[in-house]
Structures are given as C-alpha cells and as structure tokens.
Amino acid sequence: MKFFKSSNRKGLGVAFLLTVALLTGACVPKDDQPSSNVEDFAAEGRAALDSGDWSRAYDAFAKVIEKNPTDVDAYYGRAASSLARAQEHYSLAQANATNQKIEEGKKEAAKADEYFQKAAEDADKIIDVDPKYIDAWFLKGVVCQYQGMWEDGIKAFSECVKLDPGRGEAFHRRGEIYDHIGDYMNASVDFKKASELGFAAPDPVAPALNEDDLSDLNYEVDASDSEGADSQETSEKE
Numbered sequence: 001m002k003f004f005k006s007s008n009r010k011g012l013g014v015a016f017l018l019t020v021a022l023l024t025g026a027c028v029p030k031d032d033q034p035s036s037n038v039e040d041f042a043a044e045g046r047a048a049l050d051s052g053d054w055s056r057a058y059d060a061f062a063k064v065i066e067k068n069p070t071d072v073d074a075y076y077g078r079a080a081s082s083l084a085r086a087q088e089h090y091s092l093a094q095a096n097a098t099n100q101k102i103e104e105g106k107k108e109a110a111k112a113d114e115y116f117q118k119a120a121e122d123a124d125k126i127i128d129v130d131p132k133y134i135d136a137w138f139l140k141g142v143v144c145q146y147q148g149m150w151e152d153g154i155k156a157f158s159e160c161v162k163l164d165p166g167r168g169e170a171f172h173r174r175g176e177i178y179d180h181i182g183d184y185m186n187a188s189v190d191f192k193k194a195s196e197l198g199f200a201a202p203d204p205v206a207p208a209l210n211e212d213d214l215s216d217l218n219y220e221v222d223a224s225d226s227e228g229a230d231s232q233e234t235s236e237k238e
Contacts, residue, residue: 038067045077054088057081072126072133079122079139086115090146116143134163138170145173153177168199 041063048057058081064074089112096105120143126136137160144153157174161167175190194201 038064041067042074042077045074045081049077049080052084054081054084058085070129072129072136075122075126076133076135076139079119079126079136082115082119082122083139083143086112086119086143086146089115113147116147119143132163134160134167137163138167141170141173145177150177150181166197168194168197171197172199172201 041060045057045060045064048054048060058078061074061078061081064071065078068074089108093105093108093112096102096108120140123136123140123143126133127140130136137156141153141156141160144150144156154174154177157170157177160170161174164170171190172194175187175194178184178187178190191201
C-alpha cells in the first residue's frame with residue numbers, strides 16, 4: 001500500500017500513511033481536559049497508527065473525541081485511520097474485479113466508499129474548527145482524488161498549497177487530477193512545481209471505482225475515455 005510523504009508541522013505532517021505525530025496532545029489546555037484517560041487514549045491512537053492497526057487507532061481517537069469534541073488532532077488521527085482502511089478495501093476491490101470476482105469486488109468497493117466518507121467527514125470537521133489545518137485539506141484532497149470528486153479535490157489541494165507552498169505532493173496530486181480531466185497545461189505546471197520542490201512522483205492514483213466499473217471488469221471511469229484502455233493495462237501490470 002502506498003503511503004504519503006510528510007511535511008513539517010503546520011498541520012501534523014503526513015507520514016507512513018498519515019501517521020500523525022500528535023505530540024502536542026489535545027487542543028484543549030491540559031487543566032481543562034476531562035480527567036478520564038484522554039491522554040492515554042491519544043497515546044494509544046498514535047501507537048496504533050504507527051503499527052498500522054487502523055481499527056484500534058480509529059476507536060482510540062473516537063474516545064478522545066468523545067471527551068474533547070473540538071480536538072482537531074484526534075479528528076485527524078481518526079480520519080487518517082479511516083483513509084488507510086479505505087485504501088485497503090479499494091485495493092481489494094481492484095484485485096477482485098481484475099480476477100473477475102465481481103460480487104466480492106462490489107462489497108469491497110462499498111466498504112472503501114464507507115471509510116472514504118468517514119475520512120472526509122472528519123476532515124471537514126477539522127476545517128470547520130481550524131480552516132488553516134493544512135493536513136486536513138491534504139487528506140480531503142486525497143479522498144476526493146480516490147472518489148473521482150475532481151473539483152473538490154482541486155479545491156482541497158489548492159488550499160493545502162496556499163497554506164504550505166512547499167507541499168510538493170499536494171502539487172503533484174493536483175496535477176494528477178488536472179491531467180485526468182484533460183487540463184494538461186495546469187497539470188504540467190503542477191508536475192513541474194512538485195519536481196522543483198523535490199517530490200519524487202509515485203505511481204498515479206487509479207481512477208475512482210463505481211458499480212459500472214466492477215460489472216465491466218475494468219476501471220475505466222468513462223467508456224468514451226480514450227485513455228481507458230491504457231489505464232486498465234497499467235492497473236493490471238501493477
């Protein structure tokens with residue numbers, strides 16, 4: 001599974017699939033926090049993210065949020081774990097469809113959509129509280145990119161690079177969206193900027209899955225897309 005590179009903490013940095021370094025603890029001053037193990041839950045969530053135990057991380061951060069409903073760092077940790085689970089189900093959906101296991105693929109795609117939605121909702125909650133939380137914009141952009149929400153993805157990555165002009169991966173991912181929708185001029189500008197910032201391009205994100213894709217045993221977003229066959233061939237090679 002592919003993970004995202006980190007930037008310095010203007011948000012929290014995105015490392016080992018958004019494993020948050022929540023070293024600052026909850027956002028509420030310590031003296032004002034409820035006393036029942038909030039810091040322990042947060043520590044458990046961080047440890048679970050570090051070890052790739054996404055379910056445990058989600059539950060731990062949910063407990064922090066229950067105690068401190070405005071703790072944006074806990075929302076971010078929960079969103080990161082949701083995104084990780086979504087990507088896992090997404091990969092399984094691709095594999096099942098490639099192997100002509102249509103029903104299994106549909107189930108995995110539905111689970112991926114469920115967790116992508118959870119990640120997006122938590123990112124929006126963060127942004128409502130702190131519109132300058134860089135990593136929330138980045139995470140939202142990634143979710144939109146996977147789900148084919150191109151305009152929302154461009155907006156999210158644009159907010160991210162406005163707040164952090166050194167975020168090479170955000171430029172690259174926005175460039176991928178521009179390239180996918182045929183805006184090759186803006187795609188070229190973003191790819192160049194990402195390269196100048198030292199970002200090494202990973203494999204591109206596959207197009208969004210939908211019901212028709214699974215029934216047709218491929219991942220072409222649109223049957224009229226002239227690049228569809230190439231996208232399918234690339235997915236199979238990977």
